[in-house]
Amino acid sequence: MSSPLYGVYGASGCGRSIMPVARQQAAAEDVDADRLVFVDDASIGISVNGHRVLTYDEFRDDAAESKHIAIAVADGKVRQRLAAKCENDGLSFWSVRAKNVVIMDDVEVGHGALLSPFVTITSNVRIGRFFHANLYSYVEHDCRIGDFVTFGPGAKCNGNVVIEDHAYVGAGAILRQGNPGSPLRIGQSAVIGMGAVVTRDVAAGATVVGNPARPHTDSN
Secondary structure, three states: OEOOEEEEEOOOHHHHHHHHHHHHHHHHOOOOHHHEEEEOOOOOOOEEOOEEEEOHHHHHHOOEOOEEEEEOOOOHHHHHHHHHHHHHOOOEEOOEEOOOOEEOOOEEEOOOOEEOOOOEEOOOEEEOOOOEEOOOOEEOOOOEEOOOOEEOOOOEEOOOEEEOOOOEEOOOOEEOOOEOOEOEEEOOOOEEOOOOEEOOOEOOOOEEEOOOOEEOOOOO
């Protein structure tokens, strides 16, 4: 049986962005460099940025004493589907966190999170499973965030905000601060467009854009 195997699931942009963070973390955990790989069925038999690429089946069937996987796919629903497959196959989930991430008081983050460089999570925050927080994004005090939520680079979530499962907050978007007992709410599977400034609740499944953010309508 070989040493533990660690994988970043996805060799596209999201995976390639998180791999340097994963590599740094793996080195700190004394993981052999050749035991950190990409997992991607679309990039078979190649090396990406110095790391081997295994198919999912190759990763799953490796004779490692343990197998740990970080799912680096931006779409929360796809992430959930892949997580269910990994869990069914008995793989362990690996959370990846940059060294300069700032986490303050009384914060809980579920397993499978990917926290990129310069992310800040302040105090009294609860975050669900498989959260993705890209570069320079932040979560302020007293927020509640569901499972499989994604923050683009520079997404700003101010205090007293509730974000439900599978929501996507685009790059540079700003969620205004809610009030104690009356938080700003972002519904399940809602999409906040890049640079949007959200000043009121967003319904489940809605896409909002602009400043102030309004529902997006397809002109076609």
